[in-house]
Amino acid sequence: MIPLVENLLHARTGPMTSELVRRPGDFGLGQVPARLAPASTARSVCGFCSTGCSLHIHLDKNGQAINLSADPAYPVNLGMACPKGWEALTPLAASDRVTTPLLRNPATGKLEPVSWEVALSTFVSRFKATQSAHGPHSLAFLSTGQIVMEEMALLGALAKFGMGMLHVDSNTRQCMATSHVAYKQSFGFDAPPFTYADFEESDALIFIGANPCIAHPIMWQRVMANKRSPEIVVIDPRRTETAVAATFHVPLRPKSDLTLLYGLAHLLIQRGAVKREFIHAHTNGYPEFTAFLAAFTPDRVARETGLPEETLHRLAEIIATKERVSFWWTMGVNQGHEATRTAQAIINLALMTGNIGRPGTGANSITGQCNAMGSRLFGNATSLLGGYDFASETDRTHVANILGIAPAAIPSEKSWAYDEIIDGIDTGAIKGLWVIATNTAHSWINQKRFPEIRQKLDFLVVQDMYATTETAQMADLVLPAAGWGEKEGILINSERRLGVVRKVSRAPGEALSDFAIFKLVAEAWGCGAMFREWTSPEAAFRILQKLSREQPCDFSGIQGYDHIQQQGGIQWPYPQTADSSPQESQRRLFADGAFFTSDKRARFLFDEPRPMPELPDADWPFLLNTGRGSSAQWHTGSRTNKSDVLRKLAPASLYVEINPTDAARLGIAPNDRVTVRSRRGEADAFAVVTPTVQPGQLFMPMHFDAVNRLTFPAFDPHSRQPSYKACAVSVSPLSSRHNG
Secondary structure (H helix, E strand, O other): OHHHHHHHHHHOOOOOOOOEEEOOOOOOOOEEEOOOOOOOEEEEEOOOEOOOOEEEEEEOOOOOEEEEEEOOOOOOOOOOOOHHHHOOOHHHHOOOEOOOOEEEOOOOOOEEEOOHHHHHHHHHHHHHHHHHHHOHHHEEEEEOOOOOHHHHHHHHHHHHHHOOOOEEEEOHHHHOHHHHHHHHHHHOOOOOOOOOHHHHHOOEEEEEOOOHHHHOHHHHHHHHOOOOOOEEEEEOOOOOHHHHHOOEEEOOOOOOHHHHHHHHHHHHHHHOOOOHHHHHHHEEOHHHHHHHHOOOOHHHHHHHHOOOHHHHHHHHHHHHHOOOEEEEEOHHHHOOOOHHHHHHHHHHHHHHOOOOOOOOOEEEEOOOEOOHHHHHHHOOOOOEOOOEOOOOHHHHHHHHHHHOOOHHHOOOOOOOOHHHHHHHHHHOOOOEEEEEOOOHHHHOOOOOHHHHHHOOOOEEEEEEOEOOOOOHHHOOEEEEEOOOOOOOEEEEOOOOEEEEEOOOOOOOOOOEOHHHHHHHHHHHHOOHHHHOOOOOHHHHHHHHHHHHOOOOOOOOOOOOHHHHHHOOOEEOOOOOOOOOOOOOOOOOOOOOOOOOOOOOOEEOOOOOOOOOOOOOOOOOOEEEEEEOOOOOOOOOOOOHHHOHHHHHHOOOOOEEEEOHHHHHHHOOOOOOEEEEEOOOOEEEEEEEEOOOOOOOEEEEEOOOHHHHHOOOOOEOOOOOOEOOOOEEEEEEEOOOOOOO
16 A cells, blocks of 8 residues: 555656656556646636536646646637636645545544545545444445546445445535436437537527526527527526526416416417427427416416516517427426426427527536536436436446446445435444545535534544544545646536546645556555556546447447547537537437337326425515626635635625615615624625515525525425525614524
8 A cells, every 4th residue: 555655645746737647556546747838728627517617737857737728729718717616726736735645633633744644544444334333225325527637537436336335426426416317307418408509509509597608608699600690588586697697587386487487388389389300300398387387377387486477478479479488497406396397398489499409409417517417417425327227237236247246246236316315324323434525514405404413423534635524624634635727637518528638737745646546545444456447537537438338328439538528529429420520519319209218209207396395484584596706706715715816806794685675674774794694594784785686585696605505305306406585584773683
């Protein structure tokens, strides 16, 4: 073990480049790049959101990143970058980077530096002792959509096949599980059908619960490049930045979107604005759907959504009369108590009007994190690597044969979802937890609960760039990880495009890539032989190509990282074919009307809408919505808060948006300090008095840790995704007392 660690630490200190030279005896992990000429440039996709922008990283004569600029030739961003992209290198130089493993001293209670040998020995001895005392499935991990695909796959395979974990999940559950499940049930596979060119080729773009102006600004720039004079419709309770820029804002009641979408389908049938030939040839379940929709009359829909009937008819008119209609959604849909059926109601609209498979159309889920798509395919949580099924003996045997392991090493049971793992800690079923590149103590719904149940864990390991996150501060052991730009691998963006992350900076101190850490853990655990072929991220990529072959996500035709970069990223599918000529850089799915179900037909899926689990009442009269605060903020702020530039572009402290009518009634003036309370906790904020929120509603940005003290732990029954965007609260001036 010691020589391997020494090789890794020695090898990782060399100069940077995209041309990698391996040292013998280091299991391929110590990638020592050859020296570059002065003023060289490397290309790397950004590691923040799912847009997948390409950046030019400018290097000094030693190959170390010194600056960056946007890549003008990349088909995603076309020379543009958002504030986070321009500041992507800054978090790497933060003063609170973890530079050595940290182990909590039981005598002092403090995290103290230890060697990698001690860290790995402690990791293995404590976790194996937990399994010995509480059973093989008493360990779990919570991972991320922020690490590269090869690391995700190695982690999932190591944990499930090597360490005997059954229950694993990632923070993709918090943002994209709904879309994953909705597509899988409706189309037969998790397959976002669109390409970014559709932003520019639509006659009508309908955004449901999406605010791309803030959350995905480069995508919004693509919308602004549309020369077809499109209708831009925003369906959102709040008058967001995107709604302000739209041609039509539909301010429905929170969480009434499912009723609205069914009502629109009802009106489209009444108008005869459905593509019956397409429906007959390419779908199942339409007659049952039509019968179900009969109850969603304009009168009912207007009553339940709070919208005038004229608004419903105008929306139906847009969908019925425009040749190319694209439907776009993100967290406003995904983070709901009936999110999967809401996403499928959007899919149903696209199917019944034939708005799929053609330019400028589609039922299009906008992904959140930079590699949530990679996590959905290769995280090895609910789906077996490559979109296979843990419950299928045929699938398990196929995957095992590719990996060169015994089929019996692959579990046949379904993993628990994130919320079920948290519940498992509470009940004592989970006693050891490994958290990788996420910040559960900040971001999990009903935040107060996690610190309480953390005390029930025997051992908590956090693997991160920083020891200052709320979760790392609770850890027994912290493993120092390299960040974006300090390692290599693949990210998959919202339009299924594989992009390459290049190593352009040295990780500080003894920090290692997540890939290297997972390999070290495998050796220390005693299952390293399982992963001998995983010699480097690119070697792992070749294994994943084999797993993708003949799956809907097939990318077996890619010739390597350089090929991806030469093509400007490559969208899956990209199978091996006799034709070796370059494929088009923009490719959408379902142009032939064939879906990924067994009969090649898409499915209409639907359920009766259900009320919100926690409704406002006399004591808690407001409904709280949460979301992205500004384009300069990202998730829990562990990286964006490291940048002086980004901090200047974002609010410095927590705020709450309140309608002027409510503010006047409660005696709240702009910038007053107020307290927002729920049944679970409270948060102090300053008031932003604005008509962008409707009376009886509040909005708070998710980036501040106090917000999740308030949120209500409701979960969609199909995707297990939390409903962050609807809970009952009160608000009062800071000095007043709450009597509820």
